[in-house]
Amino acid sequence: MAVLETTKPRAKAPARQKQLSVELPLGQILDGDCVEAMRSIPSGSIDLVFADPPYNLQLGGDLNRPDGSHVDAVTDHWDQFDSFKIYDDFTRDWLIEAKRILKPDGALWVIGSYHNIYRVGAILQDLGFWILNDIVWRKSNPMPNFRGTRFTNAHETLLWCSQGEKAKYHFNYRAMKTLNDELQMRSDWVLPICNGAERLKEGGHKVHPTQKPEALLYRVLLSTTERGDVVLDPFFGTGTTGAVAKRLGREWIGCERENVYRDAALKRIEKELPLDESALTTMQAGRSAPKVAFGALVENGFIAPGTEVFDKKRRWTATVRADGSLAIGKQTGSIHGLGKDLQGAPSCNGWTFWHYEAGGEVKPIDAARQLYLLAVED
Amino acid sequence: MAVLETTKPRAKAPARQKQLSVELPLGQILDGDCVEAMRSIPSGSIDLVFADPPYNLQLGGDLNRPDGSHVDAVTDHWDQFDSFKIYDDFTRDWLIEAKRILKPDGALWVIGSYHNIYRVGAILQDLGFWILNDIVWRKSNPMPNFRGTRFTNAHETLLWCSQGEKAKYHFNYRAMKTLNDELQMRSDWVLPICNGAERLKEGGHKVHPTQKPEALLYRVLLSTTERGDVVLDPFFGTGTTGAVAKRLGREWIGCERENVYRDAALKRIEKELPLDESALTTMQAGRSAPKVAFGALVENGFIAPGTEVFDKKRRWTATVRADGSLAIGKQTGSIHGLGKDLQGAPSCNGWTFWHYEAGGEVKPIDAARQLYLLAVED
DNA sequence: GTGATTAGTGAATCGTACA
DNA sequence: ATGTACGATTCACTAATCA
DSSP, X not given: OEEEOSSHHHHTOHHHHHHHHHHSOTTEEEESOHHHHHHTSOTTOEEEEEEOOOOOOOTTSOOBOTTSOBOOTTTSOOOHHHHHHHHHHHHHHHHHHHHHHEEEEEEEEEEEOTTTHHHHHHHHHHTTOEEEEEEEEEESSOOOOTTOSSOXXXXXXXXXXXXXXXXXXXXXXXXHHHHTTTXXXXXXEEEOOSOGGGSOEETTEXXXXXXOOHHHHHHHHHHHOOTTOEEEESSOTTOHHHHHHHHTTOEEEEEEOOHHHHHHHHHHHHHOOOOOHHHHOOOOOGGGSOOOOHHHHHHTXXXXXXXXXXXTTOSOEEEEOXXXXXXXXXXXXXXXXXXXXXXXXXXXXXXXXXXXXXXXXXXXXXXXXXXXXXXXXO | OEEEOSSHHHHTOHHHHHHHHHHSOTXXXXXXXXXXXXXXXXXXXXXXXXXXXXXXXXOOSOOBOTTSOBOOOOOOGGGOOSOXXXXXXXXXXXXXXXXXHEEEEEEEEEEEOTTTHHHHHHHHHHTTOEEEEEEEEEESSOOOOTTSSSOBOOXXXXXXXXXXXXXXXXXXXXXXXXXXXXXXXXXXXXXXXSOGGGSOEXXXXXXXXXXXXXXXXXHHHHHHOOTTOEEEESSOTTOHHHHHHHHTTOEEEEEEOOHHHHHHHHHHHXXXXXXXXXXXXXXXXXXXXXXXXXXXXXXXXXXXXXXXXXXXXXXXXXXXOTXXXXXXXXXXXXHHHHHHHHHTOSOOOHHHHOEEEETTEEEEHHHHHHHHHHHHOO
């Protein structure tokens, strides 16, 4: 299991990416059943699958299968367990295809409510997907429970999964932290439901009963994809995924059975404008910045050999040597290694542990690294 | 499906109630495996089962905080299962017994995390339990994600179920509405984790690694039981369920294998006094004031990425980026941080410093925050 | 006594690259 | 596959200690 925060690993193989892209129906909505549609997609070609599967089983009344066909209650013996079985089979079918088309470091998102999410979650675990987080979309303006018989159903649940326990995945930690005012983004997201100008309407009626807010997709795509990534949505509906993907400079593919939804989605996405380059840029993680060896600071004169460096509490003071190593008496090591050994700690980030004096001020040696980076950039 | 808000239906048969009570081990902690222990309980005799089963965390190696200190993880033997299959079998076994001992109008609560709750949810649906709500416990003070690899895991999930789709159940709608400042109680509860004086400690160490906050049980018992009801907890631990039940005038039965936990629970419940009405209101967590990140305005479309923002005198103009950060050339930062840096000031309130144009008018970005709050407000 | 500072901790599926 | 080096990373709250 691993985390890649840069686009480098994907950028390394532009040819392969392009080659695949040619075969992929980018920017298209595939007509028909999503399992059939996904069969036309090459294995290991998709970066992200976002799925908002239906859960409109009408228990107790007329029964419809997830594909819309009607169950004949007269000829079929029917009960709650049969409907679970049909739903589970349907779920397993589309999840298997989703897993096949995803790249080894691709990811899956599914959204659902308590009616279906526990079945979906258990099945995707059985198929080998590895849950990274479950996310609660906390609705700021939910429908009240009019009859006063239960708690107000004020949230939905999203599951974010990698291909497996050991699989790599992508998480834009820094972008999420920036988006959340410099605090780690939590697993509960407070967002309004979709209404107002964003809600698609035709003749005063909503086009789709469960249109998701664009803010939700915005956060999903910003957190777990990079520019140019390919996002597939097997239950495209009115195309929220496509609209936000286009805006954020991601490629998209949809699957949708209903003509009405496909038409509305295409019209909607057509109007959407991609953000320009500068707006799309996000704060980068430290690890995507170029690596600097401490020795480079020494040999370029940013830190002179012989300089004394010390921890914040001045429990230890070490001397910088010409090769960029540190020494306290006979004890020597790298900025990380010596800090680790002195503290008896399992690890140590030497850049923030060691300090030096410059112009009467005490600064972490990381400050020198920043100066060096500024000087090198030009 | 029906709702009983009064105690009348139970009061109708006082004789039957009393007769059963005599056979039940009220106020006792049954030793040993909970499935065995529940077998000694008569069928249809329990009003509520609250269960906090092992989560099957499957942790890898050690985890250290950025400061090098060690995270005291849940590595107890009782949380270890070799496979999903074994965990599922274990889950099915205790759920079957729980269903048997519950009255026809009794209810089940289970708490879990994403590691186990999807399996538990699917299995209890398979057994015929009917989910009434899933409740999200949003932790006000969760442990951060120290490595920056995922979203902060900031919640746990509770499932509230009746005996079946058509089964009756009890819900104290009025009590919940009162507890929530005359607003319907929602499916997301903000409560702090258990620490401070409430956390049981022995020799400076926590007695139980996963002790639940009493406020959580308080809300569970107050919403779905009446005075005198019998509550059974198959994974009693250090007896939070028993303590709160006693305080609220409910009868309780526990099951627990570990001597240490049983002893601690008995001592704890012994000290517990039934609560007078006045304390009722002090248990709830205050409603948190809404705090808005600038990124929330961006992802919700109140401020578009690419928008230009500027200070009042237009000395500086910055561009809003997709993650809610601002950029002027190569200089970037949060609304507060960039404003601070540009002015060379010790701090800066970005909300009032930066302005934007909307409808030909120049407004501080705080105006957009007010619009957002209006849209989000309950 | 009071406010400021420091230390500790909580159900956590918590790295990557190269030799 | 296994080991080693390098590198990146924390929020809210409580309790204890210090000024």
